[in-house]
Amino acid sequence: MPEQVLDDISHRRYNPLTGSWLLVSPHRTKRPWQGQQEAPSKNVLPEYDPKCYLCPGNKRAQGDSNPQYAKTFTFVNDYSAVKEQQQEYTPEVNKDDVASLLLQAQPVTGRCYVLTFSPKHDITLADMAAAEIVPVIQTWTRIYASHLSATHPLRNQADKALASIPTNPDGEVDPPKAQLRYMQIFENKGAAMGCSNPHPHCQVWTTSALPEEPGKEFAQMAQYRGEHGRHLLADYAGLEMEKQDRVVWQNEGFLVVCPWWAVWPFEVLILAKRHVRALVDLTDGERLQLAEAVQEVTRRYDNLFETSFPYSSGIHQAPLDCTEEEAETSWLHMHFYPPLLRSATVRKFLVGYELMAEPQRDITPEQAAARLRNCGGELYRKLLN
Amino acid sequence: MPEQVLDDISHRRYNPLTGSWLLVSPHRTKRPWQGQQEAPSKNVLPEYDPKCYLCPGNKRAQGDSNPQYAKTFTFVNDYSAVKEQQQEYTPEVNKDDVASLLLQAQPVTGRCYVLTFSPKHDITLADMAAAEIVPVIQTWTRIYASHLSATHPLRNQADKALASIPTNPDGEVDPPKAQLRYMQIFENKGAAMGCSNPHPHCQVWTTSALPEEPGKEFAQMAQYRGEHGRHLLADYAGLEMEKQDRVVWQNEGFLVVCPWWAVWPFEVLILAKRHVRALVDLTDGERLQLAEAVQEVTRRYDNLFETSFPYSSGIHQAPLDCTEEEAETSWLHMHFYPPLLRSATVRKFLVGYELMAEPQRDITPEQAAARLRNCGGELYRKLLN
Ligand SMILES: [Zn+2]
Numbered sequence: 031m032p033e034q035v036l037d038d039i040s041h042r043r044y045n046p047l048t049g050s051w052l053l054v055s056p057h058r059t060k061r062p063w064q065g066q067q068e069a070p071s072k073n074v075l076p077e078y079d080p081k082c083y084l085c086p087g088n089k090r091a092q093g094d095s096n097p098q099y100a101k102t103f104t105f106v107n108d109y110s111a112v113k114e115q116q117q118e119y120t121p122e123v124n125k126d127d128v129a130s131l132l133l134q135a136q137p138v139t140g141r142c143y144v145l146t147f148s149p150k151h152d153i154t155l156a157d158m159a160a161a162e163i164v165p166v167i168q169t170w171t172r173i174y175a176s177h178l179s180a181t182h183p184l185r186n187q188a189d190k191a192l193a194s195i196p197t198n199p200d201g202e203v204d205p206p207k208a209q210l211r212y213m214q215i216f217e218n219k220g221a222a223m224g225c226s227n228p229h230p231h232c233q234v235w236t237t238s239a240l241p242e243e244p245g246k247e248f249a250q251m252a253q254y255r256g257e258h259g260r261h262l263l264a265d266y267a268g269l270e271m272e273k274q275d276r277v278v279w280q281n282e283g284f285l286v287v288c289p290w291w292a293v294w295p296f297e298v299l300i301l302a303k304r305h306v307r308a309l310v311d312l313t314d315g316e317r318l319q320l321a322e323a324v325q326e327v328t329r330r331y332d333n334l335f336e337t338s339f340p341y342s343s344g345i346h347q348a349p350l351d352c353t354e355e356e357a358e359t360s361w362l363h364m365h366f367y368p369p370l371l372r373s374a375t376v377r378k379f380l381v382g383y384e385l386m387a388e389p390q391r392d393i394t395p396e397q398a399a400a401r402l403r404n405c406g407g408e409l410y411r412k413l414l415n
Numbered sequence: 416m417p418e419q420v421l422d423d424i425s426h427r428r429y430n431p432l433t434g435s436w437l438l439v440s441p442h443r444t445k446r447p448w449q450g451q452q453e454a455p456s457k458n459v460l461p462e463y464d465p466k467c468y469l470c471p472g473n474k475r476a477q478g479d480s481n482p483q484y485a486k487t488f489t490f491v492n493d494y495s496a497v498k499e500q501q502q503e504y505t506p507e508v509n510k511d512d513v514a515s516l517l518l519q520a521q522p523v524t525g526r527c528y529v530l531t532f533s534p535k536h537d538i539t540l541a542d543m544a545a546a547e548i549v550p551v552i553q554t555w556t557r558i559y560a561s562h563l564s565a566t567h568p569l570r571n572q573a574d575k576a577l578a579s580i581p582t583n584p585d586g587e588v589d590p591p592k593a594q595l596r597y598m599q600i601f602e603n604k605g606a607a608m609g610c611s612n613p614h615p616h617c618q619v620w621t622t623s624a625l626p627e628e629p630g631k632e633f634a635q636m637a638q639y640r641g642e643h644g645r646h647l648l649a650d651y652a653g654l655e656m657e658k659q660d661r662v663v664w665q666n667e668g669f670l671v672v673c674p675w676w677a678v679w680p681f682e683v684l685i686l687a688k689r690h691v692r693a694l695v696d697l698t699d700g701e702r703l704q705l706a707e708a709v710q711e712v713t714r715r716y717d718n719l720f721e722t723s724f725p726y727s728s729g730i731h732q733a734p735l736d737c738t739e740e741e742a743e744t745s746w747l748h749m750h751f752y753p754p755l756l757r758s759a760t761v762r763k764f765l766v767g768y769e770l771m772a773e774p775q776r777d778i779t780p781e782q783a784a785a786r787l788r789n790c791g792g793e794l795y796r797k798l799l800n
């Protein structure tokens with residue numbers, strides 16, 4: 031096949047989800063793989079840390095105390111990037127005024143949550159069984175459902191999800207005071223990703239504006255649907271299942287791939303196989319299947335360099351307030367962007383050329399997928415005595 | 416003025432150069448400034464390091480020896496991301512084939528250079544006088560000129576520049592074997608930017624493709640010119656000179672601002688005040704003025720936290736091969752993206768929400784500009800005994 035040559039030559043690949051290109055330089059990785067160069071890292075954290083602001087029963091910065099929660103726990107971030115109430119701001123816009131063109135601003139309101147995955151301070155998603163990750167996905171789903179507008183195309187799905195998923199008093203949140211536009215669920219794991227607290231948790235930022243990245247993806251997905259009458263990510267999932275080169279793992283409901291356009295060395299995309307528009311579309315069985323996919327990705331990451339692998343992950347799905355058309359265009363998926371390149375300490379920097387010109391990578395996504403396919407099996411930490 | 420409220424509320428700002436938005440959360444920086452918390456860093460490097468692959472006379476990885484150069488020194492990178500010759504690749508494209516749509520690749524050729532700023536291992540641009548930075552700008556200009564196509568709209572300017580700038584045998588490069596499209600000059604400074612060698616240097620990557628970032632900027636600048644009949648960056652420079660809030664420094668030829676849309680805490684943009692399309696348009700006097708601007712930015716950066724301030728910088732200008740229209744649309748400018756936030760060790764991470772949703776900052780560009788305005792004066796290191 032003609033693509034074989036891409037293992038050897040510099041080329042650009044197109045990301046159809048964002049409409050942008052990246053530079054791939056595979057000839058720079060021709061040296062043989064060095065293998066493990068550092069001792070496997072052990073878990074040296076306590077199960078409970080009296081100084082952790084996320085552990086059950088502890089006090090947080092602003093004086094609130096955490097409940098003795100058993101599974102997940104959700105609270106409004108004490109240092110939210112957006113707030114529900116703030117001074118009004120209505121920009122003066124005069125079409126021919128240079129300031130109106132070049133100094134544009136718009137106010138943003140919203141609410142930011144912190145969500146712990148477990149009361150245990152010393153574990154990560156990689157340490158948790160899929161069944162233990164299900165409550166996390168249930169909490170995400172209930173929070174998402176409780177933020178949907180009354181007239182949302184997924185309102186019925188949301189009500190069904192709320193009725194069928196058991197409530198968790200420590201994971202519930204109040205509906206927002208005013209309808210918001212988008213909910214971004216994301217996790218920063220590890221000091222390399224600026225996360226100073228190892229207690230397993232993610233953040234959920236809800237905003238009155240649709241942010242850039244999901245906005246670009248919607249535009250690209252809508253354009254593809256308009257031109258081809260099919261879903262971009264349906265076509266892409268089908269293509270990857272046929273080619274297999276970039277598939278890391280799959281079950282009935284989800285496909286795990288190193289995408290064709292991956293920027294980060296071991297970037298992964300979890301894709302719903304059927305048309306799931308948002309978390310509230312998932313059945314009980316699919317929530318377990320998504321938990322399995324998350325478990326496989328995070329465990330393989332840790333096994334890869336026998337370290338607690340840093341990453342940022344995030345879920346893209348239908349906006350909180352949207353038209354029928356926008357809901358139809360949405361396709362649930364989860365991105366993982368990890369910075370490690372060759373070992374627990376050799377990282378990839380997105381700097382210089384990548385900031386000024388375009389993203390660049392050396393190892394190909396096909397090589398990355400092959401490595402991740404080969405490091406399933408038990409979490410390495412459990413095999414250390 | 417109504418913009419005052421933007422010091423207090425969460426809002427998004429628009430970047431007209433790239434057509435994208437970022438989130439600003441100024442209420443998160445309401446705590447008073449803590450001031451210097453770490454001892455000022457001293458220069459502990461030797462002027463010559465026998466192990467440095469950039470110092471004069473030393474051997475490089477592939478066996479070549481560096482000359483005993485006196486000012487700048489340019490060589491082809493031993494580990495180039497792109498090469499001039501490689502296997503051919505012609506993608507098979509069938510318009511209705513899903514693989515042709517979703518697995519797009521294009522070959523890229525080019526040449527990558529490393530360019531040292533000085534034979535001295537232990538200095539940085541901040542330590543150099545403007546007059547010492549002029550040879551760096553001269554070398555950039557000669558390399559750019561030697562890569563322009565024969566029919567380039569700036570060919571005359573390039574020939575004039577080559578005739579008037581003294582040659583530097585250690586800085587010269589051969590013309591490329593085949594015409595290339597774009598030249599990206601960039602510097603990664605400091606370990607925080609993944610740069611392991613402190614010897615002052617930058618990189619110059621020339622490629623057969625126009626990369627993403629300058630491509631987006633061209634599209635935005637061309638659209639603005641089409642709609643308003645004026646240059647986006649001319650209008651923007653005029654506006655900032657009038658408002659002053661974001662101006663850090665200026666001389667006759669160049670304006671230094673923290674742009675309205677800055678993503679990095681102390682991001683800076685150096686803008687030509689008149690219509691300079693590329694380095695070859697600069698007069699002798701303007702090369703010195705640009706050197707002064709670079710000197711002011713880098714010295715103020717170091718003074719800010721009394722440390723050798725890390726950053727990535729890069730120059731955007733006319734492509735190496737372009738139409739009259741593209742050359743006219745171009746406007747020389749230089750970006751500085753530094754990661755430090757509150758001290759020599761507190762950095763900003765672009766992770767999580769920024770990767771999944773959109774860039775976010777706490778301190779406003781106006782606050783950043785005020786801090787940088789106030790730290791001119793002698794380089795702090797020169798005042799340490
Ligand atoms: Zn996405």
Ligand SMILES: [Zn+2]
Nearest residue numbers: 632731748750
């Ligand atoms: Zn630019």
